[in-house]
Amino acid sequence: MAIVDEINALQAETLAAIDAADSTAALEQVRVGVLGKQGTLTGYLRSMGSVPKEERASVGKTVNVARNAVESALAARKETLARAELSAKIADSAVDVTLPGRAQQVGSRHLISRITDEIAEVFMGIGYSVASGNEVENDYYNFEALNTPPDHPARGMQDTFYVVDRSGDKAAVRGESDVLLRTQTSGVQAHVMEEQEPPIYIIAPGKVYRRDVADPSHLPQFNQIEGLVVDKGITFGDLKGTIDYMCKQIFGEDRRTRLRAHYFPFTEPSAEADVSCGVCGGTGHLYNGDRCRMCKGTGWIEILGCGMVDPNVFAYAGIDPEVYSGFAFGMGVERIACLKYDVPDLRMLLDGDMRFLRQF
Numbered sequence: 001m002a003i004v005d006e007i008n009a010l011q012a013e014t015l016a017a018i019d020a021a022d023s024t025a026a027l028e029q030v031r032v033g034v035l036g037k038q039g040t041l042t043g044y045l046r047s048m049g050s051v052p053k054e055e056r057a058s059v060g061k062t063v064n065v066a067r068n069a070v071e072s073a074l075a076a077r078k079e080t081l082a083r084a085e086l087s088a089k090i091a092d093s094a095v096d097v098t099l100p101g102r103a104q105q106v107g108s109r110h111l112i113s114r115i116t117d118e119i120a121e122v123f124m125g126i127g128y129s130v131a132s133g134n135e136v137e138n139d140y141y142n143f144e145a146l147n148t149p150p151d152h153p154a155r156g157m158q159d160t161f162y163v164v165d166r167s168g169d170k171a172a173v174r175g176e177s178d179v180l181l182r183t184q185t186s187g188v189q190a191h192v193m194e195e196q197e198p199p200i201y202i203i204a205p206g207k208v209y210r211r212d213v214a215d216p217s218h219l220p221q222f223n224q225i226e227g228l229v230v231d232k233g234i235t236f237g238d239l240k241g242t243i244d245y246m247c248k249q250i251f252g253e254d255r256r257t258r259l260r261a262h263y264f265p266f267t268e269p270s271a272e273a274d275v276s277c278g279v280c281g282g283t284g285h286l287y288n289g290d291r292c293r294m295c296k297g298t299g300w301i302e303i304l305g306c307g308m309v310d311p312n313v314f315a316y317a318g319i320d321p322e323v324y325s326g327f328a329f330g331m332g333v334e335r336i337a338c339l340k341y342d343v344p345d346l347r348m349l350l351d352g353d354m355r356f357l358r359q360f
């Protein structure tokens, strides 16, 4: 076959292959095979020198025509394939915009945080500031500086989790460790009195831990808000007025409060504060005469412990009880949240049941 015919045949064959290529990758293979360094058409271009003189013009022309035809066919086919591949890709990742959207669940603050903030706001409104302490505490601050030495019987009411250094071989026996998960926020009192000169007006919210089994009215981990006032001339009347003010702010203006004598190691005298029952209006019975179950017929609900700061506690902190006096109080946040919203079981606050939590 004459060279010119060979080239024409190669052109026809290549154009057919270009037509048949069904992907940009296959097309590229065709291109390399024809126009690449070792390509068939490239071979003809390279060997022009060995073509007899009289044929050179017509062979050269044929090769150029073939190259132009192949190149423009490649370009056209490449564009078609690229467009098809792009559409396929788009179709693949298509989103059906007519589907109904999935609504975002809007979160809300947990009731425990909300009540904590509400109480903090009440106190900040009358000039208190917010202090914080460590959940992992020394025995000294949790008990001793609060007038509760190691052999004190009040320790038995607040057994806790001791933190033991496991790096040595020491066995974890209660009483062998001085580090514990605090049982009460009262330790913040001791820290603040060490660090701050009176006048002191603080509250301290935070988590506390006790070796208790969870039941409707107990949790092994819960939140407290501590309060401490140290100033000149602070009296039991100031304590009573403060508690009454707080209860009216949190539960409503119609609530009454009372103090009952009690015992705490770090206050003298000590009291428990009750707020009048919101379910029976403090009467102890319902409109039909039934005994009120919320307050067990007493008309009162206990909400916190309080008292005048014991002079021994001042002594630990280096404050002169002849110059200063003060009061302190401590309340359970979960308990107050449940009382405010008539929740019958503290554990419901922690169950994570959205049907319950969403109500607040």
Ligand code: DAH
Binding pocket: 183, 184, 185, 186, 226, 227, 264, 266, 267, 304, 305, 306, 307, 327, 328, 329, 330, 331
């Ligand atoms: N820390 C006490 C408790 O956890 C509550 C308490 C009682 C705190 C009397 C006080 C207080 O500051 O004065 O049971």
